[in-house]
Structure formats: C-alpha cells, structure tokens
Amino acid sequence: MSETGKFGQYGGQYVPEALMPAIEELTDAYERYVLDNEDGFMDEFRERLRDFGGRPTPLQYADQLSERYDTDVYLKREDLLHGGAHKLNNALGQVLLAKYMGKDRIIAETGAGQHGTATAMAAAHLDMPCEIYMGRTDINRQRPNVFRMRLNGAEVNPVTVGRGTLKEAISETMRDWATTVETTHYVIGSIVGPDPFPRMVRDFHRVISDEMREQSLDRLGRLPDSVLACAGGGSNTMGAFAEFVDDDAVDLVAVEAGGSSLTVDEDEGVAPNSATLSTGVEGVLHGARTKLLQDSDGQIMESHSVSAGLDYAGVGPELAYLVDEGRVTPVNVGDDAALEGFHRLSQEEGIIPALETAHAFGYLHENPDAVGDVTLINVSGRGDKDLETVIEETEKRDLDVDVEMSVFESSGGAM
Amino acid sequence: MSETGKFGQYGGQYVPEALMPAIEELTDAYERYVLDNEDGFMDEFRERLRDFGGRPTPLQYADQLSERYDTDVYLKREDLLHGGAHKLNNALGQVLLAKYMGKDRIIAETGAGQHGTATAMAAAHLDMPCEIYMGRTDINRQRPNVFRMRLNGAEVNPVTVGRGTLKEAISETMRDWATTVETTHYVIGSIVGPDPFPRMVRDFHRVISDEMREQSLDRLGRLPDSVLACAGGGSNTMGAFAEFVDDDAVDLVAVEAGGSSLTVDEDEGVAPNSATLSTGVEGVLHGARTKLLQDSDGQIMESHSVSAGLDYAGVGPELAYLVDEGRVTPVNVGDDAALEGFHRLSQEEGIIPALETAHAFGYLHENPDAVGDVTLINVSGRGDKDLETVIEETEKRDLDVDVEMSVFESSGGAM
Amino acid sequence: MANNPALAAAFERDEPAFVPYLAAGDPDYDASIEYVEALARGGADVIELGLPFSEPIAEGTTIQDAIVRALDAGMTPDRYFEFVEDLDVDVPLVCMTYYNLLYQYGDELGPRPFVEKAADVGLTGFVVPDLPAEEADPLRAACDEFDLDLVFIVAPTTRGERLDRMREQVSGYVYVQARLGTTGARDDVSDQTEVSLSRIDDWDVPKAVGFGIKEGDHAARIVRAGADGAIVGSALVDIVAAGEENDDPVADVADRLETKAHELKQGALRGAEQRAEASGD
Amino acid sequence: MANNPALAAAFERDEPAFVPYLAAGDPDYDASIEYVEALARGGADVIELGLPFSEPIAEGTTIQDAIVRALDAGMTPDRYFEFVEDLDVDVPLVCMTYYNLLYQYGDELGPRPFVEKAADVGLTGFVVPDLPAEEADPLRAACDEFDLDLVFIVAPTTRGERLDRMREQVSGYVYVQARLGTTGARDDVSDQTEVSLSRIDDWDVPKAVGFGIKEGDHAARIVRAGADGAIVGSALVDIVAAGEENDDPVADVADRLETKAHELKQGALRGAEQRAEASGD
Numbered sequence A, B: 001m002s003e004t005g006k007f008g009q010y011g012g013q014y015v016p017e018a019l020m021p022a023i024e025e026l027t028d029a030y031e032r033y034v035l036d037n038e039d040g041f042m043d044e045f046r047e048r049l050r051d052f053g054g055r056p057t058p059l060q061y062a063d064q065l066s067e068r069y070d071t072d073v074y075l076k077r078e079d080l081l082h083g084g085a086h087k088l089n090n091a092l093g094q095v096l097l098a099k100y101m102g103k104d105r106i107i108a109e110t111g112a113g114q115h116g117t118a119t120a121m122a123a124a125h126l127d128m129p130c131e132i133y134m135g136r137t138d139i140n141r142q143r144p145n146v147f148r149m150r151l152n153g154a155e156v157n158p159v160t161v162g163r164g165t166l167k168e169a170i171s172e173t174m175r176d177w178a179t180t181v182e183t184t185h186y187v188i189g190s191i192v193g194p195d196p197f198p199r200m201v202r203d204f205h206r207v208i209s210d211e212m213r214e215q216s217l218d219r220l221g222r223l224p225d226s227v228l229a230c231a232g233g234g235s236n237t238m239g240a241f242a243e244f245v246d247d248d249a250v251d252l253v254a255v256e257a258g259g260s261s262l263t264v265d266e267d268e269g270v271a272p273n274s275a276t277l278s279t280g281v282e283g284v285l286h287g288a289r290t291k292l293l294q295d296s297d298g299q300i301m302e303s304h305s306v307s308a309g310l311d312y313a314g315v316g317p318e319l320a321y322l323v324d325e326g327r328v329t330p331v332n333v334g335d336d337a338a339l340e341g342f343h344r345l346s347q348e349e350g351i352i353p354a355l356e357t358a359h360a361f362g363y364l365h366e367n368p369d370a371v372g373d374v375t376l377i378n379v380s381g382r383g384d385k386d387l388e389t390v391i392e393e394t395e396k397r398d399l400d401v402d403v404e405m406s407v408f409e410s411s412g413g414a415m
Numbered sequence C, D: 001m002a003n004n005p006a007l008a009a010a011f012e013r014d015e016p017a018f019v020p021y022l023a024a025g026d027p028d029y030d031a032s033i034e035y036v037e038a039l040a041r042g043g044a045d046v047i048e049l050g051l052p053f054s055e056p057i058a059e060g061t062t063i064q065d066a067i068v069r070a071l072d073a074g075m076t077p078d079r080y081f082e083f084v085e086d087l088d089v090d091v092p093l094v095c096m097t098y099y100n101l102l103y104q105y106g107d108e109l110g111p112r113p114f115v116e117k118a119a120d121v122g123l124t125g126f127v128v129p130d131l132p133a134e135e136a137d138p139l140r141a142a143c144d145e146f147d148l149d150l151v152f153i154v155a156p157t158t159r160g161e162r163l164d165r166m167r168e169q170v171s172g173y174v175y176v177q178a179r180l181g182t183t184g185a186r187d188d189v190s191d192q193t194e195v196s197l198s199r200i201d202d203w204d205v206p207k208a209v210g211f212g213i214k215e216g217d218h219a220a221r222i223v224r225a226g227a228d229g230a231i232v233g234s235a236l237v238d239i240v241a242a243g244e245e246n247d248d249p250v251a252d253v254a255d256r257l258e259t260k261a262h263e264l265k266q267g268a269l270r271g272a273e274q275r276a277e278a279s280g281d
Ligand SMILES: Cc1ncc(COP(=O)(O)O)c(C=O)c1O
Pocket: A085, A086, A112, A114, A115, A189, A190, A191, A230, A231, A232, A233, A234, A235, A236, A237, A308, A309, A310, A354, A356, A357, A380, A381, A382
C-alpha cells in the first residue's frame, strides 16, 4: 500500500484478503482518474456536479445570526445540493468512478438514508444498477428515504443482524462486496473505511472548501477566522476543511454529537453520544485504524445521537490525525443544544437544517466568542428528513428556544 | 389603472373597494422598485436569490430521456432552489418588496403548502411576521409542509369554510387583507389575482427563462425548439416562458392537469381536471378576468388533479391571453400519465420531481415528436412532498412503467 | 342621481332608510321568502337581496355561511329571479352579488342579459362588491339601458381620484363602508363613519352606511353622523343561522327578524330626530 | 514454516488435517466447552476457536449469529482465555478473531499483550481475517516472540506481489479460501480450489482449504485437489444453532457435532487415499 494511505498512525487497509485486490484496483483507479484526471474523469465529474448536483452552492451571509452573535456568520449552503445534503458530491464521484472502472453494479450502506438516497440518485443518473443495505430498524424509522431510494430504482436490502443500524449495514455491505468484488463497486458513505476511501471521499468533497475559500476571498477579501462543520464519519467536515488545512490562521472546528451525555455505560456497551474525536480511543474498525467508541475489551459500542447521521462509533482517520496534530479542534454539542440550533436557524434564517448540521449552530450559540470575527459554517444538509424526529424530540424537552408545539399535536383538530 | 394591467381582455382588478388603495400602493411600489430598481431593490433581490435561494439553477442535459425520445432534452433545475420549488423566486421578491414598502406583516394563502413554505422561509429570512391561510383539508393532507411553515415561525391559520382547500384559502386571505391592508402585504402565490400581481409575480419568476435563454445560447449556441412547463396558476410557466415570448420560433407549451377526465359534472359542480387553459371559459375570479372552470351559471367548480399544486379552477390572465393569441399551446396530461412521468424521471434520471412537474414529462412521453430537436423542460419542484401521494396513487393503478410497489407496502415487515 | 324611480323614492321620504340584507335562499327557498317578507313588515325601505356566489371574497364568516347554505339548497341565478317574482313585498330590491354571475348569465358574455332579466323581474339596482368603478363601464351601460341603479361601496381608504371616478359612476345610493374589513356584526360603529361621510358630502346620491351595524343604537348613531340610511346584514343573517341551527319554526324566525328590523328602523328614526335637534341648536 | 511445535505437529502426520471452527461461548460458556471437546473426539487435528468481535465483517450470517449468541452470553477476551484453559482437548487451538480485540488487550495498545496471554494459556496461533499482510508486522513480531503462528488467508483473487508478501509473513498453515464471499456452507466446492492451490504450490507451509465445506465428500474433494487440511465452520455452527433453536440437550448436540466431525475427517482421509491412487497411476 502506498504510504499516502496513512494519516500518521491512522488509516490503512484492515480488510479481508478477498477485498484486497479490489482495494488495489480502486487505489489504482483513484490515482489515475481522480488524482491525474485520466480520460477527463474529473472534468466530467465537475460538470455533472454542476449540472446535476447544482454546484457551486452559495456562501450566504446570515443576517440574523450575525447580529445575534455580533460576528459575521456565513453559511455554506450544501443543503441546496441535489438530494438535500453534501452526500451527493461523494456518491456521484464514486458511481462515476465505478463506471470508468467498468464495474456494472453499485452497492452502498446507509444509516439515516442520506447516503443511500444520494447513491441511488447518482446511480439512476448514471444508469447503474444499485443495491443499498440498510438496517431493519433504520428502514422503519426512515421511511421517506426508503421510498426515495426505491423510487430511484434502487433495491433496499434490510439488514436484520444485531440492532439493525448503520454499523451492521456497513459490515453487511462489505460482505456483499467480498462476494461480488469483480463486478461491483462499494460506494462508502463517509471518509471512513480502508484506504483509498478516506482520501478519495475527501477529494470528492473537497469542492466544498474549494468554493468556500474562493468565495471568502472574493467576497470578503480575506480568509475566515474559523470554519465549523458537524462531524459524524466526517465527510462534510473534511470537505469543508481540506483546502483550509494549510491556512494556519483559520481555526477548524469539528462539532460532534454529545448526545445525552459523554459518560459511557460499559456494561451495556453503550456510549450515549457519538463524540468519537473527543472521547474515542484508537482502534481498528471497518477497514481502518482510527479513533473509536469502544469498551476496554475493544468491542465497538452502540453510539447515540438525536441525529441519525452522526450516530456512528468511528470517525475518518484523517480527522483523528488532524485532531492529534492539533490542527482540528474537536468539540461536542448535546442533543438539546442541537435541537435548539435547529429551531433557531429555522426561525431566524428561514433555513431548516439537517439535525446533523444543527450541531454546528448549537456550538456557535454556546461559544459565540470562540469563532472570531468571520466564521463559515457548513450547512451540510436540509432538515426535511428530520421533521418527525424534531417534533417528537422537541415535545419531550423544555428547550431554551420558543417553539409552539401544541399546533403540531392538534393539527388534525383545533389548530 | 394603467393599461399595462391588462392582457387583452384578461386581467384587471376585480376586488373589494377597501383593497383598491392597497392595490394602487402596490402598483406604485412595483413600478418603482421592480421596474425601475429604485433604492437598488432588484439588486438586493437578485443577490438574495443567489445567496439564499441558490440561483442560478443549472440547465442539465438529460442523458437517459434524450436517448429514449431521440431528442435533446434539457432540464431547468428549479427543484434545486431553496425550499424545493420555483416558488421562492416570487415569495422572496414579494416579502422583500413588502419590506421596502414599510409593511410589517406578511400573509399568504397556500394549497399544497409549497407557496406557504416558500413564503414562511422568505419571511423568516427577512425577519417579517408571517401568517399563512390554509384549508383544513389541505392541512390534514400536507402535514410535512405545515410543520415546515411552523418551524420557520409562521402561523398557520386553518380555513374551515367550504371544502377547506386552496380557493377558500385565497378568499380568506383576501378577507384578512381587506381588514389589515395598511400594515400587511398579501403575498399571492401565482400569477393570478388583481393587477399588479400577475405582472409582478411573473417578473419575479422571469429569472427562470432569463437563465434558460442564456444557458441555452451559451451551451448550445442556439435557442431551443420548445419550452415545456406545467401550469396550475401558471407562475413557473410564465417564469419559464417570459423571455422566450418574443422568440417566435420557440414553441411554448403549457401542460395542464387533465386529471381523471376532461368531462365535467355540472350537477356536482365538479371538473375532474384542472385544464383551465384548454377547457375553461372567461370569467372573473379572485380579482382578475381570466379563463375559469365554472358551471354555466358562473359558479366556480371544484377542480381536480392528483397534484395538489395544479388543482386550481383559475389560471393567470397573461397565459389565458397568450393562449388566445396562439403564442402558448395549452395541452393536458391525465393523472396516470403524470404518475408515469414521475416514476420515469425518478428511475432514469435520478431526479424525483414534484407531481406538478411530472405532468410535463407525461406530455413529453406522449408526444416525443412534437417538441423538436431541442426541448427545455422546467423542473418546477422536487417531489419529496409527494412521496405518500405517489405511493398511494400508484398502488391504485396499473401503470405503464415498472414500479415494484410491494416493497413499500411491506416495508415494516418482510421487505 | 338615480335611474330607478322606486329606489329613488325610497330615499326621498323625509326619514332615514333602513336597508337590510339577506341571502336569497338561505336556508332554503321557502323559508327565505318568509324571512325577506318579514323584513319588509319590520320596516325595510330597501332590501339588498344577495345572490349567492361560490367565492364571496368580500364577506365575513356569517354571510359566507349563509351563502353556502343557500347554494346547498339549490339557489341559482334563475331561481333567484323566480324568488324575486315570488316575493310579496312592496319595497325596492337591490341585487347584491359578485361580478362573475352577472358576466356569465345568458347567451353572451357580459352583464347585459343579466341586467335585462333583473329589470324584467322588478329589481331596482346592484351592489357588486368585487367590481370597482374602473371595471364597471359595461354594467353601468346596461343599467342605464334598463333604468336600474349601480351602487358603489366607498371604503374608509377611498380617496382622491378614486372617489371622483366612483362619483361619476354611482347611482341609486352610495354604500359607505363604516370600517375596514369584511362584513360582520361588531359591537361598535367606528368614528370613521363621520369622516367618510364628510368626504362625499357634496355627492347628490343618498348615503347609506353599513358594516357592523347590529343594534338600533348603532343605526341611530350613524344616522346622527349624517347617513341617509343604515345597511344591516350580518346581524340579520345571525338570526337566520340561529334559527336553522336550533331547527326553529320558520314563523318564529320570521317574527324575530321582523322584531329586529323594527328595532333597527326605530333606531334610525331616533338618530334622525337627534340630528335634527342637534342641528336645531 | 512454523513457530509453534504443536501446530506444526498437527500437519506433520501422514494424513490430511481436519480443522473445525466454532465460536467460543456459543450459545453459552458451558455448552460451548462440550461442543469444542466433541470436535476433538470426532477427529479434529486443529481447532480454530473464534473469539467473538462485535463487527465481524468477514463472516456470513451463520457465524455472525453465533458471534451474537456468544457475546450475548458474556464472552470477552478474558473469558476466552479462561475458556481455553478450561478446555480438555489434546489438539492445537488457533485463535480466530478481529484485529481490534488483539490491539486493545492489556495495558498498552498493540497486539503484544494479547499474544503473550495467548501463549500463556496454550493457544498456538492466530487467524485474523481483517489483518492483511501489509498491516501485520506488529502481530508477526509478537508471534515470533512467543512462538505462535500467524495464519493468513489466500483468496481466489490474491495474486502476484500480494502473494509474495503473504508468503513472507505466514506461518503455521495457510488458509486457502475456496471461493469469493464470506464464510457459509454451500452445496458444492468450487473448482477454484485447485487453481488457488497451484498458485502457492511451492510454499513451505501446509495448505488448509476452507469456505463452503459442508460434507465429507466436499472434504474429500478438496483434499484430492491437493489440500493438506479441510477447514469447516458454518456446517458445524449450523448444528449448534439448530440445537439452540430446538432447545436440544447439550449432550445430544455434542453427539451430533462429534458425528459430523467424524464424517468430515473421514472424508478428508478418503480424499487423501484417492489422491494417492491418482498419483499412483
Ligand atoms: C446532512 C448531513 N450532515 C452530516 C452528516 C454526517 O456525515 P459526515 O460526518 O460524513 O459528513 C450526514 C450523514 O448522514 C448528513 O446527512
């Protein structure tokens, strides 16, 4: 494996031998098509991102938040990308790459269904058969996304093992890949997994910070003091950070899900958060060495977050490395503050963000003085998928933001 | 009233006297701010459309459809606009105008909830209190949109009169306006209503054809042979047509909802379609003279379409005029063909369109030879709002497109 | 200015006119006949008789509901004309409706066939709340042809040029809207009435004030403020609605309407006396 | 090449080795002890004893389910070592698990503490399906230090340089994967076996073939094709799972496992005879 597949001690390729040839083939394709633009791959990718995906996405000045926090807050509007989240950058890149590689079948895992829908859209767009593995539990709680995948012509394969959520779906997709590796490409959904995935997924998302940096220089004549992005696996995060990594004066803040608590229940094997960068321990999962939420034996713990897309026990190895290097600051925000961030952005800016994204606004609210004079926040996705969850979770809580919930409860009646 | 408020015999200002001063004030504001860019209104509007709305939207080549129909099909991606439909162009324009006029309250009607959500978003973005009138029936069948409006901080006022749908909501909003006209602006949702609304709403949506025309010239070095857009009230339609009206060689095709049948049930006062341009008779409704679905007495009929956003008994007076002039060709497509169009675009292009939009693809499918060598289709919105309806309506039918519905039915079980 | 002599006569008497409104056919044809006749017995000088339209954008909830009831019971323009013929009342009737019904009637588009028929059955004029003076030429012409009047509504917000245009077009009487908003009975009558009346002081048509008049005292007040007549709708429709809701005998409801009409007419008369006294000082 | 004499001895006998797999602690600690011992009685030459990891990405459904059962019943690395000590068997045990468990064990990160402990309790080597040769240096070093072996899996897709790297690292035996895909009993054994074996013909470690061996005849076939041993997992786990599902007495399930082991061992022996005959031609 080429040394570029490691980020310090993180990364690598911890996969079954049967997959190694596919990984090597992919590495080769990545280097040729993505890094060297062979056959004009990157040109076609950029063109399709523009025409099909809707790039560039705007960098918007947030009037209300800027006033509230007395700092210039700019929003990178990845929520406007086709499908409603940054996810398409990666899904489109990988499905197109699979096509260049001569593969004729796409598989992917999905948790909340965001990566699955993005992959299904990209596969339909590029006329590739597509199967999505999704935990049975997730299927039941994310029906609209299941519908969207099916409408785009993708098969949705339920995974019933274990708790039936994201990590089981990843394992299951790897199993499918191990069997079908000659004809099939596995479109992984974040900057995780064995090399070259973390590098490659980052490079497909790099366009986010590419645009942000240019928009910032064009519009403000300067770079921001900080860039904020939520972090689950970390793909929107590295997408938003990549081009700023060498700009030492720009603070890069990865906002993880603090969930309901940072305290772990070892007996139950449950971490009631997904704050992998802040609290995780180095280990090996899903093909890479990285920080993990695990018990002292090394068994992976159930993570938790009110936002399904952050609910993962691992994190991209590159982020783990950048955190250790001190280049990226990991912070975390609990469920309550994320919900408040969700309502605040909805009410004050007219943008209903994904619950994942909302964590970044929770952080801004709690630390308005920490972000400098100009901060760019990556709005990684829109919240249409989260309406039911938000209503349910808001009802349970006494939030520090004015939301009149009664109207929802009774909307069949006296609203 | 200035003569520009009429389109031939159509248009005008048929409103209660109490509203006339507001209409005159609005006409004045429209002429100064929109037509003459006073105080840089249009500059600010365009900037906000870009940064908040996500303009320009792409013009995308549709690989699969082009091949299938052996003609170059390009998609104008208004579905990528913030909120998921063209509606924001108008909502943002009017709320901003209200602000320039010194109004401090926004009201609007909504049917399917698309205009309501766009208005709520624009009002939140511009920090204006906002109330949306929505029929009780529509509230119950469009819950996600009700949630979105509420999350954006808008009040949603149920209208219980009559059938509790769009036309009752329009009447009710006019009533509110008649009482509050001095402080309140009524953001009407299509190119309907008394002058200056039809002109003004068209001008806010004109950016669609502005971009289409430029993109077409830039990319293809020529104008298209035809432009297709669905037509309910007709705002996305005139938005997509406006800049092409003087290009005589470009066919402009307005695709209406043929519903389940073009035959009217006079006794029940029901037209099982919304094909106003094709079958309507001149009359006066909601402030304007235009074509209407009405019985021989002049009572307005209940219209019908599988897509809530086309389900309206009137149509913009300008479209009525352009149809009479022979400049716009009215066609219609039934519920079944629209559903098939929906599935086809979802499966083949990876774009789940609004059911309204799907009518244009239904027409393309039925008349691939009528659109010339290059056709531009306005994808007026995305279909996330329509998932439940589509699943329900598809199940009832034996469609001419391969949709495996069983997986939806049993998704809680053996899927 | 007036075309129709009967309508003119109603305002030429030396007392303020009481002008009640009901929707024809609410809650059904037969009962509605009784109710309108009861208003006449109670002292109506002119009756505004609503022809229900499916989209009554200028009405409040009370009258909207009345319109729905009447439509559900089968009211149509043709039935409306029969209704007018069947009525046994001795006061001029003014047709209150929306423009689309006038526009669609008969074999050709435009208001003329409707106006011709209206004249035929003995109606004396029109109030069309969604027809501003700017759009009224064809209806004005037809009214002139058949000697009917065309009443316009002056709103509190009507000023300047708009007033002039209306003044040119109006005939029969002018309907002065006492406050902003749609029809609906309120508890007080706005002070705007006096201001509004002063703006049209020199028009040579009778001025009837409506919107929110509910009791005799309200009527008295607006007449004292200078009105030539008091228009009352929702307060009467409320009685019909309550009767319908409680399944009361038609005769009882008719009695209540007559009593209410009497109260309102007496109020108007009281107002006139007070005004005379005041100007006598 | 081998570090561990016991493991080496198991392949040095003049007959093909039968190498069964079970997950330690499936369905519970005590039953699992009985089952592993039954395999030994049935003729196992080496036993691959699974240490359950929460994310077994290389396993098929059958073994995944076994792992879930074992974890639910409380299996942990420390319990696993006790388990090995409690076992009364006379065949070398190879630990099959995922790298993270090796990596986390003990006070420092890295595989050394685990390997030390494994040597201590008498394990003879490791199969780590998610640890390719490229990442194996630390584990290789620890194995060398404690005289344990490190088995690698050669897949049908493994070629060229990858083979060379593995050849350098492997010891004890090489696990030849009979087909693509994850573990799981199939009805036939792929022809790929012969091709795969020919690629590593000249390696000086025993070649054991696994993936999809279910019956004595399968074992015979792969031994005939040149294998030095037959690895069988899912077919045995299936017996455990069925016993668990039907609530069968542990002794009955153990008998069935012993019988099955016997069948498989006999199959392997039969294959060896057939091969000898064939080469004798
Ligand atoms: C909108 C959105 N943001 C963020 C995430 C988290 O993923 P990542 O950390 O890879 O960006 C998700 C995952 O589903 C998402 O949907």
